Amino acid sequence: MKRRKFLEYGALGSAAFIANLSMLTHQSSGMAASGHNKRHYDWILLYWMPYDNDLSGFGQPILHMLIKGVQSDNILVAVESDFSGTRNLSRRVITKGKVDIQQLKTVNSAREDAFAEYLNWAQSQFVADNWAIIFLGHGGRLDQVSPDNHAGLGNQTQWMNIQKLRDVVAQFNQDINDRVELFFFQNCNKGTIEAHYTLHDVAEYTLSSQKLLGAPNHYYESLLQFLSYSPEVNGGELAEKIIQFERSDMYNSYTVTNNRIIxxxxxxxxxxxxxxxxxxxxxxxxxxxxxxxxxxxxxxxxxxxxxxxxxxxxxxxxxxxxxxxxxxxxxxxxxxxxxxxxxxxxxxxxxxxxxxxxxxxxxxxxxxxxxxxxxxxxxxxxx
Known part of the structure; x- marks a missing residue:
């Protein structure tokens, strides 16, 4: 077995929540599509990739695998990313045979209101039967996730807070009529009672790792190809396929919770x-x-x-x-x-x-x- 690329990250501070969610619900960067012009998909997967840290080198390989994996007109993948060496975040919309890239004005990927704006933009542009939200990055302390090393706060690293993250995703899920099937903590050490309990009402299922998780992971292409032929699966079955398609040198364990039971x-x-x-x-x-x-x-x-x-x-x-x-x-x-x-x-x-x-x-x-x-x-x- 190849040596695992497990990464643990230390930092100071926690994310400051600036967003007013009721206002952000009606705001989005870029022109919003009118209701009858929105493209309808079987599945939309929203990736949040705050890699303005030592994970930055894994970003392009992940994007490459996602682009290769989308082979159906009924599947859309969006990725909002932050890499070392670039000041602002960027947004990619990946569909079959096409990648649209938008450069954003946002600098800090550890701000919950930046993530809320991303979700509101997605809602304004697309309609889907099923949605999945995949959160990449480091795990942090008990209530932290996904840091930004260059958040515009001098040398201070900023983290997102999982309770405030829950509030953002819960609002989005409500706005799309409870169609978030899966929330995936693609982070180390988020397989805890505390994290799963905090986010139990934002998706039908939550996927996480109890201990360390590798990078860049390798399930992407196989998962998206599977969805092309089996779009009828639910969030629990989607999580099972992520586990099935992952390489054994990338994880210690995976846990999927049925959030209706929590x-x-x-x-x-x-x-x-x-x-x-x-x-x-x-x-x-x-x-x-x-x-x-x-x-x-x-x-x-x-x-x-x-x-x-x-x-x-x-x-x-x-x-x-x-x-x-x-x-x-x-x-x-x-x-x-x-x-x-x-x-x-x-x-x-x-x-x-x-x-x-x-x-x-x-x-x-x-x-x-x-x-x-x-x-x-x-x-x-x-x-």
């Missing part, structure tokens, strides 16, 4: 957490856990963590078994480990494992900490 998680999980909390176990020796790190933060496999806690308490085995069944048979549509990966303690979704109450507090605004009794759990077993 709202049931509090009802399924909280009774088990309450039982663990009530047991009042001593502080868990986290140095004995099989945890993993990304961007200086610590994570643990979600199912493995719950199993460890249940073994430390008199928790009813039935409650734990029912939760695991719910996760594996309902909420997680598909979990695929790399066939060459020998790790046995992965279930598909990680959990942020704060090392202090202060580290946890910066993320308490995320909905997962409002709806799940994780804060109470951490207070009892970690601090």
């Amino acid at each position: 709202p049931e998680l509090p009802v399924k999980l909280n009774p088990l957490l309450e039982e663990i909390i009530a047991a009042q176990i001593k502080t868990l020796p986290t140095n004995q856990l099989k945890s993993y790190s990304y961007m200086g933060e610590r994570y643990v496999d979600f199912v493995y963590f719950l199993q460890t806690l249940c073994q430390q308490t008199a928790t009813t085995p039935r409650h734990y078994a029912e939760l695991v069944k719910f996760l594996k048979n309902s909420m997680i549509h598909k979990f695929q480990q790399n066939p060459n990966n020998s790790e046995t303690d992965l279930s598909g979704l990680g959990l942020f494992l704060p090392q202090s109450r202060r580290e946890l507090e910066q993320y308490l605004y995320l909905p997962v900490f409002r709806d799940l009794k994780l804060v109470e759990l951490f207070d009892n077993v970690l601090f």
Whole structure:
């Protein structure tokens, strides 16, 4: 197996949300097509490629594979990209035998309002039965994704915030009558309970990687050719094909969640957490856990963590078994480990494992900490 090109990225700060979404819904760069002139497609795939960093060299190979892959008049791929050495973003519309390129005035690809403008432009120009949104770039800390190294802020790197990203995509999905079938975090370490829960209402399915993900990835041509002959697939089936067509040296694991099921998680999980909390176990020796790190933060496999806690308490085995069944048979549509990966303690979704109450507090605004009794759990077993 070829050596994996896994990349981890460090940076300071988080994205500042400037957009007024209600205003952006009615704005777009370029001339908007009138309703009866909009071209209709079976599938539109919207790629966001913020590669103004050490990923920049992978941009052109990805574009080449996407261009080769579009072989149907009913498939459209759009790519908004930011590369090192170019000041502004550019936008490409890829259809069968044709690539249109537009140079934009936008400089900062880590601004949520820039991404909102991209989605609003797409809505103004095209109509599709199904949409997929693919977010490329580095993973960042728990609430970060896809940095811009040259965001016009001096030497400061800026990141996009996943909660604000969720707000943008949710508005877009509402505007196109809930036709976003798949949201793909093509980033490292976004296969977490926190990330999937945050974006569960923006698409039918979410695809992510629990640990590291390679670059440039190689599924593009085969996926688009498959869509040409099988446009009737849904977002879950599309995600399965991405996994199937990916090279084994590009990923550790992939996870697909059925987002219609995720709202049931509090009802399924909280009774088990309450039982663990009530047991009042001593502080868990986290140095004995099989945890993993990304961007200086610590994570643990979600199912493995719950199993460890249940073994430390008199928790009813039935409650734990029912939760695991719910996760594996309902909420997680598909979990695929790399066939060459020998790790046995992965279930598909990680959990942020704060090392202090202060580290946890910066993320308490995320909905997962409002709806799940994780804060109470951490207070009892970690601090």
